[in-house]
Amino acid sequence: MRLVLVGPPGAGKGTQAEFIADRFSIPKISTGDIFRANVSGGTELGKLAKQYMDAGDLVPDQVTIAMVRDRLSEPDAAAGFLLDGFPRNVAQAYELDSLLGDLGNSLDVVLELVVDHDEIVKRLSGRRTCRKCGHIWHVEYDPTKVDGVCDRCGGELFQRDDDMADTVRHRLDVYAEQTAPLIQFYDGRSQLLVVDAMGTVEDVTERAISALVESSETADQS
Numbered sequence: 001m002r003l004v005l006v007g008p009p010g011a012g013k014g015t016q017a018e019f020i021a022d023r024f025s026i027p028k029i030s031t032g033d034i035f036r037a038n039v040s041g042g043t044e045l046g047k048l049a050k051q052y053m054d055a056g057d058l059v060p061d062q063v064t065i066a067m068v069r070d071r072l073s074e075p076d077a078a079a080g081f082l083l084d085g086f087p088r089n090v091a092q093a094y095e096l097d098s099l100l101g102d103l104g105n106s107l108d109v110v111l112e113l114v115v116d117h118d119e120i121v122k123r124l125s126g127r128r129t130c131r132k133c134g135h136i137w138h139v140e141y142d143p144t145k146v147d148g149v150c151d152r153c154g155g156e157l158f159q160r161d162d163d164m165a166d167t168v169r170h171r172l173d174v175y176a177e178q179t180a181p182l183i184q185f186y187d188g189r190s191q192l193l194v195v196d197a198m199g200t201v202e203d204v205t206e207r208a209i210s211a212l213v214e215s216s217e218t219a220d221q222s
């Protein structure tokens, strides 16, 4: 399965990506995670990306596309992948087509997670991420047993710099202006699956996986 997850900041893409990738035994490729790893590692890419990320803006397309091209060319992505956070505008969507074409592949499905605005704000303000294993927690919805410590690996939890209220507002504007047009783009190609992402993490996972299984069975029959 070659799958893209799309949805506004805080919709639960990273949370669901972990479960969906696991269910279909495909690698989860998150451009946000790759940028954040580069920021932590102090690489040139990280230094460049940080200024855009901190402002809540998109990192320039040519940098992001080159990074995704390298990642999708790795052997573990040959049989399928889940992209979380890419493409993020229509130009990146066309680049993804061309990149997959070069690799002899094409995209199967785009899964949109739909959440209302107030819920997004609650999810982002309480998000905590493990520095060591990257698992995503929430202080209210999915708290750890010990405050600030990851239940899975004992790593330290941190709050993302771009989850500050002003930056969140800007990220939502950027999503509406640049990323939301992708919904019509993929719907026009009959590649879009829409999932209600309100409710518990488990409910959303169940809905997402059922929709994906049904869509792949339909594709197999045609």
Ligand code: AP5
Pocket: 007, 008, 009, 010, 011, 012, 013, 014, 015, 016, 031, 032, 033, 035, 052, 053, 054, 056, 057, 058, 059, 060, 064, 084, 085, 086, 087, 088, 092, 123, 124, 126, 127, 128, 136, 137, 138, 139, 141, 142, 162, 171, 197, 198, 199, 200, 201, 202, 204
């Ligand atoms: P990125 O990391 O991709 O951020 P995003 O798209 O804004 O999405 P988030 O990671 O904020 O939210 P999410 O939907 O993954 O929600 P999560 O699962 O964590 O990108 C960051 C930056 O990198 C961008 O701003 C940009 O600068 C750059 N970038 C990345 N890709 C790029 C690209 N392609 N081009 C250019 N620049 C790019 O969930 C949020 C919280 O809610 C968590 O605490 C979670 O526990 C909780 N939660 C999740 N689901 C539920 C639920 N059902 N019920 C209750 N709580 C829930």
